[in-house]
Amino acid sequence: MLLEVKKIDAGYGFLQILRKVSLEIDKGEYVCLVGPNGAGKSTTLKTIAGLIKPMAGEILFEGHPITGLPGNKVARRGISYVSEEMNLFVNMTVQENLYMGAYTVRDKKLQKERLDFVYNLFPRLAERRGQLAGTMSGGERKMLAIGRGMMSSPTLMLVDEPSFGLAPQLTETVFDSLEILRNSGVTIMLVEQNVTKTLEVTDRGYVLENGRIQLAGKSSDLASDPHVRKVFLGV
Amino acid sequence: MSNNPTVSAVEWFKSAAGLTISLAVIAALAATIDRGPYILVNTVVTGGMLSLVAMGLALVFGVMNIPMFAHGEYFMIGTLVAYYVFTPMNGYIDQHTGTLAAALLPLVAIIVAGLAGGVMGVLTEKLVFSNLRKRSRENWVMNSFLLTVGLSVVLINLHQLIFGTEFKGIVGYWRGAPLSIMDVFISRDRCMAFVLAAVMVTAFWLFMTYTRTGRAIRAVSQDETGALIVGIDLNGILLLTMSMSCALAAFAGASLLFMYPSYPSVGLEPLYMAWFVVILAGLGNVLGAVVGAFIVALLKVLTVEYIGSGWEFVVPSVLIIIILIFKPSGIFGSEVRGILDK
Ligand SMILES: Nc1ncnc2c1ncn2[C@@H]1O[C@H](COP(=O)(O)OP(=O)(O)OP(=O)(O)O)[C@@H](O)[C@H]1O
Ligand SMILES: [Mg+2]
Numbered sequence: 001m002l003l004e005v006k007k008i009d010a011g012y013g014f015l016q017i018l019r020k021v022s023l024e025i026d027k028g029e030y031v032c033l034v035g036p037n038g039a040g041k042s043t044t045l046k047t048i049a050g051l052i053k054p055m056a057g058e059i060l061f062e063g064h065p066i067t068g069l070p071g072n073k074v075a076r077r078g079i080s081y082v083s084e085e086m087n088l089f090v091n092m093t094v095q096e097n098l099y100m101g102a103y104t105v106r107d108k109k110l111q112k113e114r115l116d117f118v119y120n121l122f123p124r125l126a127e128r129r130g131q132l133a134g135t136m137s138g139g140e141r142k143m144l145a146i147g148r149g150m151m152s153s154p155t156l157m158l159v160d161e162p163s164f165g166l167a168p169q170l171t172e173t174v175f176d177s178l179e180i181l182r183n184s185g186v187t188i189m190l191v192e193q194n195v196t197k198t199l200e201v202t203d204r205g206y207v208l209e210n211g212r213i214q215l216a217g218k219s220s221d222l223a224s225d226p227h228v229r230k231v232f233l234g235v
Numbered sequence: 236m237s238n239n240p241t242v243s244a245v246e247w248f249k250s251a252a253g254l255t256i257s258l259a260v261i262a263a264l265a266a267t268i269d270r271g272p273y274i275l276v277n278t279v280v281t282g283g284m285l286s287l288v289a290m291g292l293a294l295v296f297g298v299m300n301i302p303m304f305a306h307g308e309y310f311m312i313g314t315l316v317a318y319y320v321f322t323p324m325n326g327y328i329d330q331h332t333g334t335l336a337a338a339l340l341p342l343v344a345i346i347v348a349g350l351a352g353g354v355m356g357v358l359t360e361k362l363v364f365s366n367l368r369k370r371s372r373e374n375w376v377m378n379s380f381l382l383t384v385g386l387s388v389v390l391i392n393l394h395q396l397i398f399g400t401e402f403k404g405i406v407g408y409w410r411g412a413p414l415s416i417m418d419v420f421i422s423r424d425r426c427m428a429f430v431l432a433a434v435m436v437t438a439f440w441l442f443m444t445y446t447r448t449g450r451a452i453r454a455v456s457q458d459e460t461g462a463l464i465v466g467i468d469l470n471g472i473l474l475l476t477m478s479m480s481c482a483l484a485a486f487a488g489a490s491l492l493f494m495y496p497s498y499p500s501v502g503l504e505p506l507y508m509a510w511f512v513v514i515l516a517g518l519g520n521v522l523g524a525v526v527g528a529f530i531v532a533l534l535k536v537l538t539v540e541y542i543g544s545g546w547e548f549v550v551p552s553v554l555i556i557i558i559l560i561f562k563p564s565g566i567f568g569s570e571v572r573g574i575l576d577k
Contacts, residue, residue, distance in 0.1 A: 051460065070470075071463030080464075087461030089454050100454055103447075104466040152466065 008057030035208035049081035050074035080154035090134030101151030282532035283432030289512035291480030297519030307502025313488025314497035341408035352485020356478035404496025517565025
């Protein structure tokens with residue numbers, strides 16, 4: 001197993017959101033986490049990424065415990081988190097932001113290779129390389145956040161709602177880029193509102209409701225599950 | 236935004252920053268023609284040192300969101316350490332004027348004082364702010380502000396208890412006749428104070444712009460979570476920031492020991508002046524602080540010259556109040572405006 005999350009409880013201050021959440025991801029898998037608003041999907045990703053310390057439970061990455069490690073150490077282990085809020089460096093240019101994504105990569109040649117890879121994937125970013133991140137459109141910023149997340153050649157990418165607020169065409173671009181990434185061997189855990197599309201492209205999925213994992217299984221099975229259809233697809 | 240250079244130049248002159256800088260330059264030139272070049276010289280020397288203190292203040296606010304009111308005490312620590320390091324060397328320097336050692340020993344005292352400030356910064360972050368941060372980040376700006384006020388009181392009183400209230404000053408660092416610049420005689424110490432400030436500002440700017448660590452500091456000031464996500468050691472950067480900014484203040488204090496003898500509350504004046512600067516320039520705007528320092532220095536020099544000494548705090552204070560009412564984000568705008576909104 002690449003990532004094992006074992007019965008974690010997590011939340012904010014005294015407010016507990018996640019209750020005994022367990023999930024596993026194998027190397028190379030494309031896994032999704034879906035659930036209604038406020039279910040705790042982002043909280044789950046933040047806990048794995050080390051931005052929130054779990055109150056209980058254990059997280060193993062490549063067999064080693066990473067529970068309670070600060071975010072920067074988790075990042076150095078090879079987990080890249082693309083947050084819902086993007087957390088870009090607004091007063092830096094697109095290219096500076098991308099290079100910051102490769103902060104842990106000291107090899108200049110490798111950095112350049114990653115940059116070319118990202119520019120290839122998102123030609124729009126290459127066009128805007130000199131623009132300040134803070135002045136980019138919402139869609140461009142999403143691309144930049146994903147691009148920055150790829151710069152460190154992560155083993156596992158946690159991507160939180162990459163298509164939120166994007167026009168259908170851009171949504172396609174984003175899903176395509178995740179597909180390319182996955183084909184290049186990166187393991188992806190995706191949180192998405194667009195459940196139909198997400199269950200189409202991913203291998204497996206978890207359904208989170210009220211901070212608990214309600215269902216888990218192959219994405220194709222989940223797509224035809226009566227409960228999922230009722231809650232997410234409105235049928 | 237326009238790509239046409241003439242149009243953007245005109246726009247810049249019309250902006251608050253352009254207007255202020257242009258006005259300041261005109262005022263400086265007019266006063267220089269009216270009263271003589273010493274106005275310009277005084278402004279440049281005062282501004283240089285003030286920029287060191289103000290830069291640290293802007294940095295601590297921009298990166299750590301701490302409105303630092305104990306910054307003057309690191310200036311004080313600088314004067315104190317420089318005094319105790321330099322005084323024993325004084326006799327030797329008197330006997331060996333003109334030698335290389337006599338020229339370098341003052342530098343040793345100033346550098347040691349700067350390093351001592353850096354160490355005090357580390358202790359401050361480790362003992363005070365990191366503990367507050369662990370406890371709670373709610374109401375951070377207010378809580379950390381109150382802590383810095385307390386810290387200031389503690390440091391001032393510690394100085395008083397341990398070293399007493401008398402002035403601990405020196406006659407001068409560098410021996411020799413004053414240098415004549417534009418027909419103005421200025422002491423070697425003043426010249427050196429400006430040179431040292433210029434070197435520090437340049438070095439600091441290069442560090443922030445071109446080094447990996449400098450970029451990490453800027454990243455933290457723009458988005459802490461983003462910085463963590465890309466693998467930046469947040470606590471390390473916060474520690475370094477506090478240490479650097481205290482070192483800058485101590486370095487400034489040490490270089491100015493010939494003007495400001497060490498006593499418990501010697502840091503208050505530079506602190507107020509530096510706060511004028513960062514409010515003028517925009518909180519957290521580190522490079523703006525350098526320009527702002529020269530503007531405030533000019534204001535101070537002109538006030539003393541034309542209105543009389545004793546007014547040099549009144550005029551800038553009034554100006555600051557006006558700025559806070561009409562342009563609360565400062566003339567150059569702040570990179571970290573969002574922090575106060577959060
Ligand atoms: N910083 C915070 N402080 C306190 N409570 C929070 C914080 N962030 C989120 N919450 C609460 O935690 C719960 C779960 O939030 P989370 O962001 O994990 O949900 P989500 O499943 O990602 O929802 P969405 O689909 O809307 O993004 C919500 O009730 C939310 O109000
Ligand atoms: Mg969410």
